[in-house]
Amino acid sequence: MPFDPVAFAIPLFVVLVIAEMLWARRRNPVAYESRDTATSLAIGLGSTVAGALTGGVVAGTLVWAHSVSPISLGWVWWAWPLCFVLDDLAYYAFHRSAHRVRWFWASHVNHHSSQHYNLSTALRQSWTGFFALTFVFRLPLAFAGFEPGMILVCGGFNLIYQFWIHTESIKRMPRWFEAVMNTPSHHRVHHAVNPRYLDKNYAGTFIIWDRMFGTFVAEDDADPIRYGIVSQLGTFNPLKAVFHEWAALLKDLWRAPWRHKLSYLLREPGWTHDGSRETSDMIRARWERDKLDS
Numbered sequence: 001m002p003f004d005p006v007a008f009a010i011p012l013f014v015v016l017v018i019a020e021m022l023w024a025r026r027r028n029p030v031a032y033e034s035r036d037t038a039t040s041l042a043i044g045l046g047s048t049v050a051g052a053l054t055g056g057v058v059a060g061t062l063v064w065a066h067s068v069s070p071i072s073l074g075w076v077w078w079a080w081p082l083c084f085v086l087d088d089l090a091y092y093a094f095h096r097s098a099h100r101v102r103w104f105w106a107s108h109v110n111h112h113s114s115q116h117y118n119l120s121t122a123l124r125q126s127w128t129g130f131f132a133l134t135f136v137f138r139l140p141l142a143f144a145g146f147e148p149g150m151i152l153v154c155g156g157f158n159l160i161y162q163f164w165i166h167t168e169s170i171k172r173m174p175r176w177f178e179a180v181m182n183t184p185s186h187h188r189v190h191h192a193v194n195p196r197y198l199d200k201n202y203a204g205t206f207i208i209w210d211r212m213f214g215t216f217v218a219e220d221d222a223d224p225i226r227y228g229i230v231s232q233l234g235t236f237n238p239l240k241a242v243f244h245e246w247a248a249l250l251k252d253l254w255r256a257p258w259r260h261k262l263s264y265l266l267r268e269p270g271w272t273h274d275g276s277r278e279t280s281d282m283i284r285a286r287w288e289r290d291k292l293d294s
Helices: 005-027 034-067 079-100 102-112 119-123 134-143 148-163 175-180 184-190 208-213 238-255 258-266 280-293
Strands: none
Touching: 005 119, 005 148, 034 119, 034 134, 034 148, 034 238, 079 102, 079 134, 079 148, 079 208, 102 134, 102 238, 102 258, 119 148, 134 148, 238 258
């Protein structure tokens, strides 16, 4: 297995969570809730175990893809920054799909399950990403000739970058930084359930992808952010947080007419063949109509 930067960053994550908790006692007491934080830590531990169990298969798949590619870029210095940028684009593609395709959403939803937004929320990583085949978004990099170890290391540093943006303790970064990089302000938007913000700001490291592809929305102080998911869990049970959407998906598949079963897998969360639930697009459209009528 290649060097895993995330494993070395975990002690720093713990120190920063503790530091933010101490800060929050004086500045923002509602930022942390003990049961919610315990759930985040439990999910984070489970995701670490899941990653350890499946990481070898993911690495092996990347090695295979690289072996059949007619291109091999090797370990030249310029391949590293290029790999990081392209891996971040691959992450954007994955992350957007994780919100727009219910199969991927079932694996990703636990990351959004907290109604609080703090550094511990960043630890709510997927247990089922391997099962959902989310690693396929990185295969094009291996086919393009990037070394598998390089891809995994760049992906690890991308994940490390995303840790610090899960906070309310930083309001805005300098304007030039906000224009190019993902920031706490941009990512708070992504975790919001306000209709204005739903399914926006998918960036990992570079917010430029959202600006390029029309999915960027700036945080509006006039519309304070509410966190979580559209149908809040109402529990701190980590198992329910991780598996509730898989259970709901299986239930829908069992009940749906055959001609609609594939749509329940591949269409956006909230879609139903009978219109009994709302998608994020429908929620936003209703909110916009209400604004016009008011």
